[in-house]
Amino acid sequence: xxxxxxxxxxxxxxxLEFTPKLPNVRYQCTPPVMSMAELERDIAAEASxxxxxxxxxxxxxxxxxxxxxxxxxxxxPNGVIAAWCYTVPEVNDNFDSxxxxxxxIDSKPYWDPARKLxxxxxxxIDFPFEPVxxxxxxxxxxxxxxxxxSLEEIFTCIRSWSAYQTAWEKGVELLRxxxxxxxxxxxxxDGIDQKVVKFHVHxxxxxxxxxxxxxxxxxx
Ligand SMILES: C[S@@+](CC[C@H](N)C(=O)[O-])C[C@H]1O[C@@H](n2cnc3c(N)ncnc32)[C@H](O)[C@@H]1O
Numbered sequence: 001x002x003x004x005x006x007x008x009x010x011x012x013x014x015x016l017e018f019t020p021k022l023p024n025v026r027y028q029c030t031p032p033v034m035s036m037a038e039l040e041r042d043i044a045a046e047a048s049x050x051x052x053x054x055x056x057x058x059x060x061x062x063x064x065x066x067x068x069x070x071x072x073x074x075x076x077p078n079g080v081i082a083a084w085c086y087t088v089p090e091v092n093d094n095f096d097s098x099x100x101x102x103x104x105i106d107s108k109p110y111w112d113p114a115r116k117l118x119x120x121x122x123x124x125i126d127f128p129f130e131p132v133x134x135x136x137x138x139x140x141x142x143x144x145x146x147x148x149x150s151l152e153e154i155f156t157c158i159r160s161w162s163a164y165q166t167a168w169e170k171g172v173e174l175l176r177x178x179x180x181x182x183x184x185x186x187x188x189x190d191g192i193d194q195k196v197v198k199f200h201v202h203x204x205x206x207x208x209x210x211x212x213x214x215x216x217x218x219x220x
Contacts, residue, residue: 005024005025005026006024006025006026007025007026007028007042007043007044008025008026008027008028009027009028009029009030009043010029010030010057011029011030011031011032012029013029016028016029028042028043030042030043033062033065034069036069036072039069039072039073043073044073045073046072046073047072047073047074047075047076047079048073048075049073049074049075049079050074050075050078050079050080051079051080051081051082052070052073052074052079052080052081052082053081053082053083054081054082054083054084055083055084055085056084056085056086056118058083058085058117058122058125059085059114059115059117059118059122059125060112060114063125063126067126067128070208071208071211074208075208076208076209076210076211077130077207077208077209077210077211078133078207078208079207079208080132080205080206080207080208081129081205081206081207081208082203082204082205083122083127083203083204083205084122084140084201084202084203084204085117085118085121085122085201085202086118086145086199086200086201086202087118087119087121087199087200087202088100088103089149089154089157089197089198089199090197090198090199090200091187091195091196091197091198092190092195094186094189095183095186095187095189097186098182098183098185098186099183099186102174102179102183106174106179107161107163107164107167107174109167110163110164110166110167110170110172110174111162111163111166112162112163112166115163121140121142121200121202122140122202122203122204123140123202125204127204127206129205129206129207129208129209130206130207130208130209131206131207132205132206132207133207138204138205138206139203139204139205140202140203140204141202141203141205142200142201142202142203143200143201143203144198144199144200144201145198145199145201146196146197146198146199147196147197147199148194148195148196148197149194149195149197150193150194151183151184151187151188151193154183154187154197155175155180155183158174158175159175
């Protein structure tokens with residue numbers, strides 16, 4: 001036992017339960033807003049971290065507070081933040097056109113305004129960091145992640161959307177029978193149950209640079 005224990009946080013205990021458990025990671029359920037004192041006590045000390053990563057969640061955060069805390073825990077000047085989002089899945093032309101209609105029309109009223117930062121592939125999200133060595137900007141850099149999936153897994157993915165949950169709380173089932181049927185027709189057209197699904201991932205990365213000491217009030 002022993003060795004470094006890296007913190008991985010989420011505000012949702014349910015979300016943490018789904019993570020693959022790595023031996024060198026400690027999984028912590030944290031409040032949406034943490035004071036600097038809590039950050040230091042529960043997550044990391046000042047200038048102690050090489051890399052902060054954040055997957056598909058940056059757009060939910062209060063960015064000025066989050067960035068202040070990231071800059072405080074990262075080692076200056078070379079500590080790096082890497083944040084990425086992924087947009088809608090891609091399968092084939094036929095399925096994608098039905099899926100996009102569902103995403104852009106049916107589910108649209110239920111997305112939080114912050115979702116537009118994802119639709120914009122994190123190009124316009126505030127990202128006050130310096131390019132990592134060898135680059136002249138903090139990108140986004142795009143790559144594809146591929147997964148073999150069934151239609152049922154696509155439905156599970158849709159049910160995990162915040163927009164799906166919001167609609168549900170308002171008494172609206174986004175995956176109505178007719179919607180599922182339309183998606184199913186498009187999915188089964190080629191007779192293949194499991195298909196390679198591509199997710200486009202958009203990554204911003206940057207280093208903290210030389211920062212003036214951040215004034216921190218740890219009393220609250
Ligand atoms: C789309 S999920 C992504 C989850 C995970 N990072 C992944 O890539 O699979 C967005 C996550 O952001 C979390 N979240 C929302 N606001 C948060 C906050 N203020 N601090 C930490 N996590 C937050 C939600 O609980 C949710 O699990």
